[in-house]
Amino acid sequence: MTNFELLKQRDDEYIIHSYGRFPIAIDKGKNATCYDLDGKKYIDFTSGIGVNSLGFCDDGWVSAVCSQLNKLQHISNLYYTSPCVEVAELLVKMTGMKNVFFSNSGAESNEGAIKAARKYSFTKYGENRNRIITLKNSFHGRTVTTLAATGQDVFHNYFFPFTEGFVFAEANNIEDVKSKLDSSVCAVVVELIQGEGGVLPLDSAFVSELTELCSEKDVLLIADEVQTGVGRTGTLYAYQQFGITPDIVTSAKGLGGGLPFGCILFGEKTQDVFGPGDHATTFGGNPICSAGAKEVLSRLTPEFLGEVKEKGEYISEKLLKMPHVKGIAGMGLMLGIELSGIEAPEVVRAGLKHGVLLLTAKQKLRLLPPLTITYKEIDSGLKALEKTLSEF
Numbered sequence: 117m118t119n120f121e122l123l124k125q126r127d128d129e130y131i132i133h134s135y136g137r138f139p140i141a142i143d144k145g146k147n148a149t150c151y152d153l154d155g156k157k158y159i160d161f162t163s164g165i166g167v168n169s170l171g172f173c174d175d176g177w178v179s180a181v182c183s184q185l186n187k188l189q190h191i192s193n194l195y196y197t198s199p200c201v202e203v204a205e206l207l208v209k210m211t212g213m214k215n216v217f218f219s220n221s222g223a224e225s226n227e228g229a230i231k232a233a234r235k236y237s238f239t240k241y242g243e244n245r246n247r248i249i250t251l252k253n254s255f256h257g258r259t260v261t262t263l264a265a266t267g268q269d270v271f272h273n274y275f276f277p278f279t280e281g282f283v284f285a286e287a288n289n290i291e292d293v294k295s296k297l298d299s300s301v302c303a304v305v306v307e308l309i310q311g312e313g314g315v316l317p318l319d320s321a322f323v324s325e326l327t328e329l330c331s332e333k334d335v336l337l338i339a340d341e342v343q344t345g346v347g348r349t350g351t352l353y354a355y356q357q358f359g360i361t362p363d364i365v366t367s368a369k370g371l372g373g374g375l376p377f378g379c380i381l382f383g384e385k386t387q388d389v390f391g392p393g394d395h396a397t398t399f400g401g402n403p404i405c406s407a408g409a410k411e412v413l414s415r416l417t418p419e420f421l422g423e424v425k426e427k428g429e430y431i432s433e434k435l436l437k438m439p440h441v442k443g444i445a446g447m448g449l450m451l452g453i454e455l456s457g458i459e460a461p462e463v464v465r466a467g468l469k470h471g472v473l474l475l476t477a478k479q480k481l482r483l484l485p486p487l488t489i490t491y492k493e494i495d496s497g498l499k500a501l502e503k504t505l506s507e508f
């Protein structure tokens with residue numbers, strides 16, 4: 117048996133079967149290049165689903181994390197620590213939002229945002245203004261509440277009773293939102309580009325109208341930037357390209373550069389919603405994760421973000437010339453490839469043979485490469501992808 121087969125046998129025995137995994141085990145990597153347990157090389161167009169913003173084992177990131185590891189790994193939010201303050205300060209200065217709550221994941225950030233929206237409304241308007249509009253085809257996480265918030269029926273099975281109070285409106289249909297935005301609604305949650313839903317950017321006109329509508333009615337606009345955030349689309353957060361300022365922004369995935377770290381950013385209206393005891397989490401603002409996040413954020417200079425956009429355009433241009441590629445959607449290094457005459461999961465599986473790691477999103481092939489991917493790595497990954505597509 118190969119090293120992989122031996123590992124798979126033990127995984128099957130000891131880990132529950134809640135993940136459909138591809139038949140390889142990744143062992144080590146550098147930037148956007150990695151190797152499996154049997155030594156085969158791959159170009160990574162996934163970054164661990166938008167997590168490894170600086171690629172595998174970036175020198176600056178490793179050194180930031182390791183030096184913090186030698187100093188203090190955790191103490192709890194009963195005490196002040198500096199790494200999380202530095203991250204919060206960077207986030208506030210880079211976004212214009214007002215303050216930050218630290219969490220450990222995307223779902224947890226969204227849970228906190230939902231709580232904040234309900235408390236904001238409860239305090240100001242009383243009990244019956246607690247419903248939240250989310251968009252059809254959205255994805256907001258896997259907890260009981262964030263599943264309920266997710267606008268896809270397939271996620272609303274088995275785990276009843278779900279949290280009440282979510283209403284689904286059609287993306288890019290302002291009339292549908294208006295018809296649902298009655299006096300029982302306290303917030304609207306959007307992904308500016310629906311990620312899991314198929315890399316579908318919202319229209320900027322829809323986003324502007326929605327923002328205006330929310331502001332008129334004092335309904336909070338929450339941007340779920342768990343996938344679109346942290347430089348992924350070519351700005352720190354995608355909302356910055358839509359010319360709006362949400363009342364709450366949720367972030368996670370790429371924030372820690374590979375460590376479990378998330379945050380909720382609060383704006384002018386929402387900055388004082390949570391007081392002592394209203395919300396907490398044991399690991400929130402953990403020093404190690406904060407050290408990783410600080411390194412990630414400090415690398416996202418305007419030049420770096422400009423390159424993210426350029427790399428995205430370069431990739432799109434090349435992709436459009438490949439067989440079976442019908443269209444590209446997305447921004448920066450968040451790309452969805454519409455295919456014709458071929459199923460995306462087949463391409464992902466065949467891509468492994470040719471040494472490239474790919475993702476799907478609904479019917480599309482999805483690319484979320486590390487933001488630091490080099491042009492050499494891009495060319496090598498695209499060559500493997502072209503070979504893969506030509507096979508069909």
Ligand SMILES: *Cc1c(COP(=O)(O)O)cnc(C)c1O
Binds near residue numbers: 220257340343368369
């Ligand atoms: C991945 C994702 C989540 C959930 O994040 P977890 O860290 O897996 O809990 C929530 N919202 C969006 C938009 C996501 O892409």
